[in-house]
Amino acid sequence: MSADITTAPATGVNAYAFPRHEQTFPVLTPQEIERMRRFGVPRSYRDGEALFETGTVGPGMFVVLSGTVAVSQRDGLGHVTPIIDQGAGQFLAEIGQLSGRLALVDGHAEGDVETLLIPPDQLRALLVAEAELGERIMRALILRRVSLIQGGAGGPVLIGSASLGDTARLQNFLARNGQPHHVLDPATDKDAADLVARYATSRADLPLVVCLDGRVLRNPSEPEIAYAIGMIGEHNHEKLYDVAVVGSGPAGLATAVYAASEGLSVAVFDARAFGGQAGASARIENYLGFPTGISGQALAGRAFNQAQKFGANMLIPVSIRSLDCSRTDGAFGLATDCGKNMRAKSVVVASGARYRRPEIANLEKFEGRGVWYWASPIEGKLCLGQDVVLVGGGNSAGQAAVFLSGHARKVYMVIRGGGLGASMSRYLIERIEATDNIELMFNTELVGLESDDDASLARVRWRSRLGPEEHSLDIRNVFLFVGADPATGWLDGCGVMVDRGGFVVTGAQCKQKDGQQASPLETSVPGVFAVGDVRSGSVKRVGGAIGEGAQVVAALHGYLADAMKPSL
Template identity: 75%
Template sequence: MSTTTGNKTSAPVAASFPRHEQTFPALTSQEIARMRRFGAIANYKDGEKLFETGKPGPGMFVILSGHVAITQRDGLGHVTPVIEQGPGQFLAEIGQLSGRVALVDGEAEGEVETLLIPPERLRALLVAEADLGERIMRALILRRVNLIQAGAGGPVLIGPSNSGGVIRLRGFLTRNGSPHHLLDPATDHDAAELIVRYSPSQTDWPLVVIPDGTVLRNPSESELARAMGMIRALAKDRVYDVAVVGSGPAGLSTAVYAASEGLSVAVCDARSFGGQAGASARIENYLGFPTGISGLALTARAYNQAQKFGADMMIPVAVKSLDCSREDGAFGLTLDDGEVLRARSIVVASGARYRRPEIGNLADFEGRGVWYWASPIEARLCSEQDAVLVGGGNSAGQAAVFLSGYARRVHMVIRGGGLGASMSRYLIERIEATPNIELVFNTEVVELDGTKEQSLERLRWRSRLSGEESSYDTRNLFLFVGADPATGWLDGCGVMVDRGGFVVTGAQCKKARGDLASALETSVPGVFAVGDVRSGSVKRVGGAIGEGAQVVAALHHFLGDAQKPAL
């Protein structure tokens, strides 16, 4: 890819895009005629911008006459041509289903006439025109994938690739399907110049340059998301039919089925879509994928599907509390920015978070050698090194197999004496057949050591049989040791939880409610729970997706009863 500063070049990025015909299809005159009822004519003069990087996109443009040059631009002033499009082609990517900020610039070359289809009408088009909608949807997804691979339109992260801040933000952006680009000041001239100008301390890593040129110093995920326009303000006086808290498989399934059946849906998640499943390197026991699929790929499809049907995806937005008083007929979710999201019903799909075991000095090395998931970003840090992974469940097994493709050796530490009680048989066989995975039974990690300002260097583990302790040198420790339910935000609203903190539903709520709730309804009428956060759930991706689909019937029943006039 060729780039320049402030000027376009003649080497378009799109020339090397795979599946070019599917990514940039041409529409026939008959297809355009069918699309006209969904949009309105918009004209642009030579040099006028149809959309700009970092600003909300107005929707999808169908070019009727003239040409539009698409370029990508970053905050350092680099401009790279992507493609030039003309009559019969359309301009959009998956973000325009929900009016997200544009990732590229679109500039008219000469007089241009377009059919502009706003996001809500674009979603209607995809549903109403099934065959045409399928072609458009495929192109929108492929364009986002290509932009991610090119790092187009997103922030530039500047700092060492192995720094904790860089890894944290790269993981956040990757999990949310957001393009970004990493520059190391040790090897990149522009990055080195920026470092000289801003003179960051170690705690400032990474510097983040967003497309409008703003420079952030080691921002939080929320700060970066707001600077990038990922989080939109709530519409005043909007009351949703259902608010889903959590966007793992259960939450995404609820969103897809509820939105496709005409309910207005808002989905909140504090970090990214996919939940724990989104971090799985490969899921091989989910129906319909005999060769397996990565958790990110599976949940990304569901995320796009939910947007297609009109669900509002509010990520990253943390829910702080739930008000169940329903004084005006709606529940209130207080968000981390102080705003209140109102909905007639609530689906608790907040899942569970990996438990932090009692290991000495653990907090000192989180994000600097201690990881709670295993994505390609963390895996590359283990290249030709020994890694230690703690855990004996399916997630741990999937992570161990994945890491074995990068690390010299993976030591899998299990507290018990075997794997049969906690792991699927196919994974056990895979692990046993992988020569560089070493199983360490009846052992626990007790303390970590290293340079607090830098990274983990060694750990100490102890035999649970003999009590003998020994030291082991490693720079990467992965923890998959069970999970605690994410239910703190429910405190004080009357939703019953069991002794482990998981939400109680169905017949278990009969005594508290005085009636028999639906299988997924909680002790508070109108509040439902699905997936890993629910007491008694099977803690499997397939089960979570099934519960998300199942709860929609209960939502319809509750909302229908709520709208009936009192006798």
């Protein structure tokens, strides 16, 4: 299944194209519909009646038994654009209906319509029970989301210049999470200019975000826009999950897929987007099974869809502030940033690592406004024809440098050490050395960032580690890939042991309070496991993280089985 739900959006609202039309809108046979009846309930609609509406929770997947349903896109500005009509034998849904998310389009009956409504939980059951039919449906759901993204339709409208750092910040957030959206520039669009005149009292208010229900947000944070557009579905805070997975990088996603497919109830939390650092990789070429390479977003998007298919509850972006290991009620407590606690019988720490922030004055001021910790097509457009600086010497830095070299006039690659061989794969070194517009600057460090009149990044300063001289260059975009620190602050005080670097200790390296030896991926607290980059001693590779995510599920089954045994 090759569809990538994180494809960069097109610029036009009505840019619909269905190159794989038969796969995107398949027609079911009467026999297939008959097999689906046990998963749904009949529903009838009169002419003009709505089956689903933009911005409301979608009821599930509709199979059209007779009549025609007109599907259209409606944005918060009141623009309505027809998309497609669906008739008998076709079905109405996209990937969001696997987990009961908000509908991104409208569907109205044209004449009397008879349907079979399959709610989200039964849709997931159908996909698993009917393998061949389920594959066709799943492919169509993904391709429909791809079409919405590429058409720039079915989501919020961002109003602001594409060159504005905060516009790029929100675009990147939405794209990383596979959310359709489009951008209007007030310099060229009258409706956008009118809204800016009405709602934006200063440049700091931009971009404006017009939600599906017409609400206007002024330069919102990522969690604010996520809640406003319904990215986080309804979930029961009282539910006791078998497994809580904190982090949705490759390790966390692998845990979610394998655990949910084996019948465990799973909740996955991530503070930003699925995929972690790997999700920001422009191209991964040394991952098994992809000889031509695959983008980190495509790889993570497939895993994200798999996890939903098997019923994992994906809570993104939801940040875990702390972990309560007292288990006074027999469960671990996870305090979220939305102020409500979640409960689980076991916890998998997959929170990964974050790129380090160099000791540079005012660095935070420029983050998302010229300083980036990832390199996507959105940032690539910002850098078109410009000189950029990239700091770092690992594989992620190498992948980003090669990607940016296709957009920027020149990429200055700043490396503290004297070479790349100790931290980068040989194939990347050879590619960088063969790229004319990448300049390697060894034994060099970034020391200063300067702004222009509108507070955007305008100039950088660096110096050689072999001498005192400083140099400067007019640069508007800097990419930082400088080592990594474990994201383990939320574990403070819960009893989980970490090493000197803050990475979680597991297995033979730690003893538990009762004197028992922890299993290979278990921490010093029974029932808490760690996988991927956050784990002390892990190999810090995508393949290794995925392997640990699969491996930990056997340990989870063992722990949960022991916990269910009656005490003597």
